[in-house]
Amino acid sequence: MPYSIAIDGPAGAGKSTIAKAVARELGYIYIDTGAMYRAVGLFCLENAIPLEDAEAVSKIMHDIDIAISYNEDGAQQVLLNGSNVSSQIRTQAVGDAASTVSQYPAVREKMVLLQQNLAKHTSVVMDGRDIASKVLPDADTKIYLTASVEERARRRALELREKGEACDLREVEEEIRARDDRDMHRQHSPLVRVPEAVLVDSSTLT
Secondary structure: OOOEEEEEOOOOOOHHHHHHHHHHHHOOEEEEHHHHHHHHHHHHHHOOOOOOOHHHHHHHHHHOOEEEEEOOOOOEEEEEOOEEOOOHHHOHHHHHHHHHHOOOHHHHHHHHHHHHHHOOOOOEEEEEOOHHHHHOOOOOEEEEEEOOHHHHHHHHHHHHHHOOOOOOHHHHHHHHHHHHHHHHHOOOOOOOOOOOOEEEEOOOOO
């Protein structure tokens, strides 16, 4: 029987780092659901789709095909309409776009179905915002990973600078606070800690 581990939490808490490590240790497949929403955000940005227009974003979901593959090292590759966009989706602008479009039911419905199908026949470690509450409500292990806003902003700024992107720590912190607000208060599948999830604060963890 496949075993599933759900890891939820806000941006910058370290979900992907921990999820990858756990998957590698256990020999499970790692699924980064946030990357799927980032792919939708990238498509909208590249095609000048107004991010705040729920109807416009919903309509283009029929034109979007997202698939997940893995390279020889087991790293997840995100394919958008057949093209590998794994590197293009990691900018701050795409992350902000993903946070906006992920609020829309049409986007979430398509992504959740894809995520659930991926977990049907193999053991997975899946991270995101609504894994334990929506995508894999019957997951065998549920973890809610968090960290202080200040620490999450520091990590994000470091990541951006390592990629050669100029950034201001205060602006990054403001963006994370705004993203937290969107993620936690959106109407559909908000970021929540389910009662049975183990709480882990990574603020002082490295």
